[in-house]
Structures are given as structure tokens and as C-alpha cells.
Amino acid sequence: MSNMSVLIGSFGVGLLLLAFFLSLFKIIRQDTITYTLMNFTGAAISCWASLMIKYIPFVVLEAAWSVVAMAGFINVLLNRYMIKKKCNKLDF
16 A cells, blocks of 8 residues: 555545535535535546545445435536526516
């Protein structure tokens, strides 16, 4: 295991934990772009670090987490778009 994989993995896990902490203490909501991007980025970076050390169980875990977080991000964007679209229709 290299120092680089430890640094990369620590950053990814740190980002995931920060998102969890901020959500838990109601500093950010889970249905925000910030939260979903922190989750996706942290999981993707953690996946990369796990791949670097060839630890497949965590590669699978973090890859799945990344996919779910990206789906959440897309959902947040679509919801914002739909809300904006509805507001625009009401303005006419």
C-alpha cells in the first residue's frame, strides 16, 4: 500500500464523513446539490483508492455508492428544474 493511496482514500472517506456530519447536524440537507456532490465525489475518490490497493470488496462498495449518489444528484437537479419550470408557468 502506497502513501498516495492512503492520502487519496483518506480524502475520499473524509469527504463522505463530512457530508454525513453536516447532514446529521442539519447544517446541510440531503436533498441539496452540495450534499449529493460531496457524497458522489467522496465515494468516487474512495473507490479509486480502493482500486489502487486492489481491495475489491471496497471497490464494489464505493462504486455502488458512487452510482447511487450520482442518481441522487440527478434527482436533485431534475426536481429543481421541475420546480423552476412550474414557477415559470405560473408567471404567465
